[in-house]
Each structure stands twice: as C-alpha cells, then as structure tokens.
Amino acid sequence: MSSIREDALYIANEAINAVLPENAVISALRSAEFEGGVILIAIGKAAWRMASAAKEALGDKIMKGVVITKYHHSLGEIEGIEVYEAGHPVPDENTLKATERALEVTRNLSEKDTVLFLVSGGGSALFESLREGVTLGDLANITKQLLNSGANIVEINAVRKHLSRVKGGGFASLVQPARVFSLVLSDVLGDRLDSIASGPAYPDSSTSEEALNIVRKYGISISERVKEVLALETPKALNNVETKIIGSVSKVCEVAARKAESLGYRAKILTSTLDCEAREAGTFLAAIAREICEFNSPFEKPCAVVLGGETVVHVKGSGKGGRNQELALSAARGIKGLDNTVILSVGTDGTDGPTDAAGGIVDGTTVERLMEKGMNIDDFLDNNDTYHALRAIDDLIITGPTGTNVNDLILMLIR
Numbered sequence: 001m002s003s004i005r006e007d008a009l010y011i012a013n014e015a016i017n018a019v020l021p022e023n024a025v026i027s028a029l030r031s032a033e034f035e036g037g038v039i040l041i042a043i044g045k046a047a048w049r050m051a052s053a054a055k056e057a058l059g060d061k062i063m064k065g066v067v068i069t070k071y072h073h074s075l076g077e078i079e080g081i082e083v084y085e086a087g088h089p090v091p092d093e094n095t096l097k098a099t100e101r102a103l104e105v106t107r108n109l110s111e112k113d114t115v116l117f118l119v120s121g122g123g124s125a126l127f128e129s130l131r132e133g134v135t136l137g138d139l140a141n142i143t144k145q146l147l148n149s150g151a152n153i154v155e156i157n158a159v160r161k162h163l164s165r166v167k168g169g170g171f172a173s174l175v176q177p178a179r180v181f182s183l184v185l186s187d188v189l190g191d192r193l194d195s196i197a198s199g200p201a202y203p204d205s206s207t208s209e210e211a212l213n214i215v216r217k218y219g220i221s222i223s224e225r226v227k228e229v230l231a232l233e234t235p236k237a238l239n240n241v242e243t244k245i246i247g248s249v250s251k252v253c254e255v256a257a258r259k260a261e262s263l264g265y266r267a268k269i270l271t272s273t274l275d276c277e278a279r280e281a282g283t284f285l286a287a288i289a290r291e292i293c294e295f296n297s298p299f300e301k302p303c304a305v306v307l308g309g310e311t312v313v314h315v316k317g318s319g320k321g322g323r324n325q326e327l328a329l330s331a332a333r334g335i336k337g338l339d340n341t342v343i344l345s346v347g348t349d350g351t352d353g354p355t356d357a358a359g360g361i362v363d364g365t366t367v368e369r370l371m372e373k374g375m376n377i378d379d380f381l382d383n384n385d386t387y388h389a390l391r392a393i394d395d396l397i398i399t400g401p402t403g404t405n406v407n408d409l410i411l412m413l414i415r
C-alpha cells in the first residue's frame, strides 16, 4: 500500500498533468475558421506549450509568430515562430524587446487577418510596452512594491494596466482592424478576463480612479510623473476580439477529487476560490483536520479535502518562500502530532514565489522533525523563510516549470 504522502503527490501530479494546455488548444482550434493570414502571439508561463500546440493544429496557416515566456520556460524551437524569454514577476529589458517584436509582426494587418493570441498567467510581466512618461525602472519598482504589499492580482493589474500601451485592451486596439482570436488559460480567480495577464485583448473594467486608490491603499510610492500617467484611461470597448477560456483551477480541483476517489478517499472540493492570507488558510485547514481526526466529522475518513485558489502573503520578513510554502508550514503547526494526515499546497506553474520549489507537503511530524534539527517553526514563519524550513526536512515539492499555470492546488488527505 502506498503511503499517504505518496498518494498526495500522485494526486497533485495527475491534476497538474490534466491542465497542460496542449489538448485544450488543439480542440479549440479544430472548429476555428480563418479567412486571411494568421499571426500567432503567445504570452505567459504556458506560452511555449500553447504555441507549439497551435502550430501542430494549424501548421503553415500560421504566417509568423512570437512567443514570450519566462526564463527557463521555453522547450526549444518552434518552426516559423520566434521564441523569447524575459523577466517574471518583475519585467526586464527583454520583456520590452520581445514585446516590440510582437508589435512589429502584428503591424499593418488587414481586417481579414487574425491575430491568434494565446494568453496565460505571467503575461503581465512578460508583455509590456510602456506609456510615455513611464520608464522600465519605474515599472520594476512599482511591481516589486505591489507584489509584496498583500494586494491581490486584480488590484495589482489595475495599476499595471494604466501604465501600459498593451495591457487593458491596448494590444487589441493596436492591431486593429485585424481580428483577435484569443485562447486563455486562466490563473485569476473567477476567470476575470481583463485581469488574466492584464487583459491585453479584453475591454478593461478597471478605472484610473481605482488604480490611484490601490496605490494609496497599499502605500505604494510613485512619482508625480507616474501619477499623471495613471490618470489616463484604458479602452472600455473593443469590437475585434473573440475570447475562449481553455482551462482554469476548477478543472485541477475536479481531477484531484476524482483521482483521490480512485485511491479510496471520500473527496470534497471545499472551494476553488481561496484567496485569503496564506498562513491563515493553513491555520484554518489544520483546524478542520483536527476536527476530522477527533470526531470523524464534517468529513468521514478516509477523506480528501481539495481547495483551489491563490492566497496572498504580506511579506514582512527577509527570508525566502512563497504562498504555497507558507500555507503548508502554517498548516504544519496546526496538525502537529496528528497521525495519517498530510497537507500539500502547490503552484500549478511549478514555481512558488522566488524559489525553485513548487510548494510544500507537511504532516503531523513536520514540527517535530524541525525541532530535531534545532529549528523553531515560528521563527521561520515570522521571517517569511518557509523555503529554508521545508528544505531542511525534505518537505518541499520540486517539479520545475510545468508549462501550465492555473493557480494553486491545496490538498489534505486523512485516513
């Protein structure tokens, strides 16, 4: 019989494999019709896999193409398509250069032409052409502040959209009169199309006023010059765009639940929209675990509790970690001493925060194993240093870039 840890890792792996984008791209393109030329632009952490699937489906119908993905996320050449890598989560020079190339290949198109736009999370950092008055230095600085402020992705992107020529519908405006056919892998809760990769081809629902309020709410420091740029509006209507969502965290949760059932666990999806502070989610989940272990309620053992979403972290310490590692370690504190209980939290993109881990997997012995090494769990949580704690006791999950990106999966198994 496999161990409960092995079960958890198997379930997570199967669920992530089920949202690799290839099949979804190919089936979405099967029924699509293109009158004139097709120009492919793919952005985000899943861009390479999405583009290579589109090439497989459409072959020479694709006249030109540009892929922009995160460093170490491309898997080689794709015939007839230019592949670039750039900075994420903070954009860099290569972001601007690659985006300029994407704008060049989509210039001067006719209304018969189609821009096949393949969008996945990460696109905000990877696809950028700045409004006049904003420098790359400004954007990098504002991005770093926002990422560590506890602001959620919808808020972060409301600000980024108002600094950009391509975000918030800007890209679709620039390629007019060509039509944009957009396939989107969602990594934003509620599948908000104007927030995923900051919606370069979707009418923006956020306003300048909101962007300025977010800057104020989180105490983001910006110059007067940047403030003036933020006050300019984004497109609120576009008539050349068609959009399809081809994957999201709900599917990850459903597959995880199904796989858990196939291993004999009674599975429940608790939520697919978890969005609170990471350590609070971990503490809360641990409390549910204790209830189940003691009273066999509200879920009967053996059970699998599945959650999907994207928590946030107010980073105050100077350590290394990510939201999944922080959720897992805080859960470990709460399930200390429980038998046959495992909690796992993993980013489906394979990278959790600025680390080489995808997440963490903890159990009732995690705290004790840390203590044996002379490590106090609270110190590591306080310093946002969850990576070093989990690494010391082999409780990290390391997958490398997965080629997909649909938020995070959290799984609790009890038997």
Ligand SMILES: Nc1ncnc2c1ncn2[C@@H]1O[C@H](COP(=O)(O)OP(=O)(O)O)[C@@H](O)[C@H]1O
Residues within 6 Å of the ligand: 089, 122, 147, 148, 312, 313, 314, 315, 318, 319, 320, 321, 322, 323, 326, 347, 349, 351, 352, 353, 354, 384, 385, 386
């Ligand atoms: N030391 C840390 N501990 C916990 N979280 C952190 C730490 N450093 C950065 N983060 C969080 O990691 C987030 C970025 O993680 P990442 O996995 O790259 O996000 P995404 O998958 O959404 O692109 C930041 O928003 C920040 O809140």
Ligand SMILES: O=C(O)[C@@H](CO)OP(=O)(O)O
Residues within 6 Å of the ligand: 089, 120, 121, 122, 123, 124, 125, 153, 157, 187, 188, 195, 196, 197, 198, 405
């Ligand atoms: O690109 C982005 O804006 C976000 C959401 O889509 O993705 P990530 O959090 O992976 O950077």
Ligand SMILES: [Mg+2]
Residues within 6 Å of the ligand: 347, 349, 350, 351, 352, 353
């Ligand atoms: Mg991630």
